Amino acid sequence: MKLFKCEVCNYIHTGDDAPDKCPKCGAPKEKFAELNEEATTKVVRSEFSNTLHMELYNVLQEVEDIAEAGIEDDLDPGCVAIFNKAKEQAIFLRKMIVAELEIHMKKGKWGAE
Ligand SMILES: [Fe+2]
Structure with missing residues (x-):
């Protein structure tokens, strides 16, 4: 190809x-x-990983939405603590994914789908 x-x-x-x-x-x-061959290999090799990152990013958005619903539900402090932690971790992981994908783009690990 x-x-x-x-x-x-x-x-x-x-x-x-x-x-x-x-x-x-x-x-x-x-x-x-x-x-060239090296650039092509980078693009092709990174496609699957980039797709996984984007799928994970979307799932983490759902995690954040669920966590916010749980925080609003406010059944008891134990529940709210879990939902707060889930929201915090989901936001953190999404930021890590964005940073990693930016590195991929700068290194040419991005391109054809
Ligand atoms: Fe163009």
């Missing part, structure tokens, strides 16, 4: 050749550069 990156908008095309024009920004074919 070959990957071609639009040098105008960073869109990554997957195929045997660059597209005639960028489907995202309309730049002509000449603006596409083929990613």
